[in-house]
Amino acid sequence: MYAVSFVFPGAPDETLRGIIREEHFRPPTEIGGLRLRHWSPHRRKVLGRYLFRDESSVNAFVGNPADHDPVVRRIAAHLGRGPQVAGTIEAISRDPLERPIFIVSAPRAGSTLLFECLTAADRIWSIRMESSGVIEGIAALNPAARGFETHRLTGLDASEENREALRYGFIAELCDSDGRRLLDLPSASMPTTVRMLEKTPENALRIPFMLSCFPDASFIYLVRDVHENVSSIIHAWHHNGFVNIPALPGWDRGAWHMLLPSGWRAYNGRRIAHVAAFQWASANSHIIDDLKAVPKERWTAIDYSSLVRRPDETLRDLCTFLGLGFGSRLERLASRPLPLSATTVTRPLTSKWKYNRSFEEADLDEIAPVVDLVRGVPRLGN
Numbered sequence: 001m002y003a004v005s006f007v008f009p010g011a012p013d014e015t016l017r018g019i020i021r022e023e024h025f026r027p028p029t030e031i032g033g034l035r036l037r038h039w040s041p042h043r044r045k046v047l048g049r050y051l052f053r054d055e056s057s058v059n060a061f062v063g064n065p066a067d068h069d070p071v072v073r074r075i076a077a078h079l080g081r082g083p084q085v086a087g088t089i090e091a092i093s094r095d096p097l098e099r100p101i102f103i104v105s106a107p108r109a110g111s112t113l114l115f116e117c118l119t120a121a122d123r124i125w126s127i128r129m130e131s132s133g134v135i136e137g138i139a140a141l142n143p144a145a146r147g148f149e150t151h152r153l154t155g156l157d158a159s160e161e162n163r164e165a166l167r168y169g170f171i172a173e174l175c176d177s178d179g180r181r182l183l184d185l186p187s188a189s190m191p192t193t194v195r196m197l198e199k200t201p202e203n204a205l206r207i208p209f210m211l212s213c214f215p216d217a218s219f220i221y222l223v224r225d226v227h228e229n230v231s232s233i234i235h236a237w238h239h240n241g242f243v244n245i246p247a248l249p250g251w252d253r254g255a256w257h258m259l260l261p262s263g264w265r266a267y268n269g270r271r272i273a274h275v276a277a278f279q280w281a282s283a284n285s286h287i288i289d290d291l292k293a294v295p296k297e298r299w300t301a302i303d304y305s306s307l308v309r310r311p312d313e314t315l316r317d318l319c320t321f322l323g324l325g326f327g328s329r330l331e332r333l334a335s336r337p338l339p340l341s342a343t344t345v346t347r348p349l350t351s352k353w354k355y356n357r358s359f360e361e362a363d364l365d366e367i368a369p370v371v372d373l374v375r376g377v378p379r380l381g382n
Contacts, residue, residue, distance in 0.1 A: 001035070001051060001052070001053065001091075001093075001164070001168045002051070002052045002053075002055055002057075002058040002089055002090065002091055002092070003050065003051050003052075003089070003090040003092060003168075003172040003183070004049075004050050004052070004058050004061070004062050004085065004089050004090070005047060005048065005049050005050070005085070005086040005087060006047070006048040006050075006065060006072070006083035006084065006085060006086060007045050007046065007047050007048070007086040008045060008075060008076075008079055008081070008083050008084075009044070009045050009084070010044065010045065010046075010079070011043060011045075012041040012042075012045075012046050015078065016041065016075065016078055016079070018246065019074055019075060019078060020041055020046070020071075020075075021243065021246050022246050022247070023070075023071045023074060024038070024039075024133070024136065024142075025143065025144045025245055025246070026070075026144060029068070029069060029070055031057075031061060031068050031069060032060060033052045033053045033054050033056070033057020033058070033060075033061075034050065034051070034052055034057070034061075035051045035052060035138070035161070035164075035169075036049075036050070036051040036134065036137045036138050036165045036166075036168075036169045037049070037050045037051070037069070037071075037137050038133035038134060038136075038137035039071060039075070039133070040129065040133050047086065048065075048071075048072070048083065049137075049169075049172055049173065050065075051165060051168060051172060055089075055091075058089055059089075062085060062089065066082060066083075087184075090172070090183050092168050092171055092172065092183070095167055095168070095171065096171070096182075096190075096192060096193050097167055097170065097171065097193075097196055097214070098193040098194065098195060099195055099216045099217070099218060099323075100195065100196040100197070100198060100214050100216075100217050100218070101118075101124075101195065101196070101197045101198070101217070101218045101219075101220065101322060102198050102203060102207075102210055102217055102218070102219050102220070103118075103197070103198070103199035103219075103220045103222060104203055104204045104207060104219055104221055104222070105201065105204060105222035105223070105283070105287075106201070106204060106224070106229055106233070106279065106280045106283035106284055107201040107204075107233055107236065107242075107259055107279060107280075108229060108232035108233045108235075108236055109223065109224040109229050109304060110222060110224055110304040110307065110308075111199045111201065113304075113307065113308075113338060114199070114220070114222055114302075114304075114307060115197065115199040116339075117307075117311070117315055117330065117333060117334070117338065118315070118318070118319075118324075118330075119177055119197060120177060120327070120329040120330040120333050121177075121197075121319055121324045121325060121326065121327055121329075122324065122325030122326070122327035122329075122330075123176075123191075123194075123195065123324075124176075124177060124195060124196075124197050124324065125174045125175065125176055125182065125194045125195060125196050125197070126174070126175065126197045126198065127170060127173035127174060127175070127196075127198070128173075128175050128179070129173075130199065130200040130201075131170070131198055131200045131203075132200055132202055132244075134166070134169040134170060134173060135153075135169075135200070135202075135206075137169065138162055138165050138166060138169070140157070140159075140162060141153060141157060141162060143245065148245065148248060148249055148250075148260070149262060150205065150260055150261055150262040151202040151205050151206070151259050151260045151261070152205040152206065152261070152262055152286070153205070153206040153208070153209035154206075154208040154209055154212075155208045155209060155211070155212040157209050158209050158212030162213075163212065163213045166213050167213065167214075170196060170198075171183070174194060174196060177329065182194065195324070201258060201259050201283070202259045202260075204284075204286060204287050205259060205261060205282070205283065205286050207219065207286070207287065207290035207291065207293075207294070208290055208293065211293065211294065216298075217294075217298070218298045218299060218322060219291060219294060219298065219299040219300075220299070220300060220301075220302065220322075221287055221291065221299065221300070221301040221302075221377070222301075222302060222307075223284075223301055223302070223303055223304065223374060223377065224303070224304035224305075225304070225305065226280065226367075226371050226374070227361070229280055230273070230276050230277050230280050230363070231276075231356045231359045233258065233276035233279055233280060234272055234276045234358050234359050235356070236257055236258060237257045237258075237272045237275070237276065238272075242258055243255045243256070243257055244256055244257055244258055244259070244260065245260065248260075250265060250268070251264075251265075251268060252268055252269060258279060259279060259282075259283060261278065261279060261282030261283070261286075262282075263278075264278075271363075272358060273358055273359050273360070273363040274363060274366070276359075277363055277366065277367050278366075278367070280367065280370075281366075281367035284370055284373070284374050288373055288374070288377060300318070300321050300379075300380045301377045301378065301379050301380065302314060302318060302379055302380050302381075303379055306379070306381065307338070308338060311333075311337075311338050312331075312334040312335060313381070314380075314381065315330060315334045316334075317380050317381050318380060321380060
């Protein structure tokens with residue numbers, strides 16, 4: 001497999017971020033040998049990563065990517081300049097991924113905070129962002145190619161070609177806790193195996209797919225109080241930073257925020273509180289049901305409240321369960337109140353949901369059976 005990267009230097013503006021979101025959901029142009037492609041905005045640049053199955057295909061593409069890919073043309077037209085090749089063409093001949101760890105939860109349950117904590121553990125690697133671009137950068141797995149039915153993926157979607165593209169797509173992005181990219185390390189310094197930590201809210205609907213791609217994977221099921229969680233999802237529906245699909249066909253509100261469960265069309269025209277409760281229930285019910293196929297020694301559940309109130313104890317128990325070294329960096333982080341996560345909108349408070357005028361406790365009536373199921377899941381340390 002061969003990876004090549006392109007960069008547009010400079011801080012991306014909101015228009016450019018919107019272009020990237022829009023283009024992500026357009027049916028991709030046929031590009032010879034392409035296995036995966038995604039663009040992502042960063043603080044001081046826009047980065048595109050392409051994965052090809054053979055050297056001749058990547059060489060044919062790299063000379064002038066704008067001739068082959070309309071995404072490049074659109075970004076270049078907005079910025080008034082073309083992309084730069086970032087580094088050299090990288091031949092990826094080895095798969096070092098071993099026992100990856102996936103955090104699964106409903107959206108707005110605190111998974112970003114948990115992810116940011118665990119990336120401080122010894123010898124953990126991550127792609128330092130959510131993996132929707134990598135996963136949906138595989139054309140067959142993009143919601144646009146699936147009629148925008150759902151973000152759900154199962155073992156039926158894990159063809160040999162998709163499995164290989166996903167694993168190598170992760171490898172191309174992996175960084176250690178110091179931000180050093182795996183493929184940039186000298187050959188003599190490159191580890192023979194790496195443990196990857198991954199968190200993307202849509203993966204609450206994708207456990208069977210991830211198990212098929214990573215049969216030795218472990219899972220952390222993060223649970224947050226339903227009132228706090230649903231209220232936070234409602235707030236996110238009013239924040240442009242949580243737009244997932246900019247223009248969902250058949251959705252009267254235009255943009256869809258966060259994960260897309262099956263059955264979303266039934267909520268067209270309903271209050272956002274009901275949509276939020278539906279998303280919470282869909283995520284948690286799929287997690288609980290799908291974890292039944294995972295050996296018990298490879299998954300555990302923890303409470304968001306335990307993480308916030310007792311970070312040292314909770315993270316130590318979690319690292320012991322996962323076989324991770326706690327390390328001095330994580331010890332320093334866990335020895336004091338945890339910082340706000342990168343996706344915090346307003347400071348979390350246990351009673352904040354009571355002041356959300358868009359949310360009433362009766363909005364949870366339809367999902368009461370799932371609330372009971374979640375409450376019955378045993379937690380680590382309890």
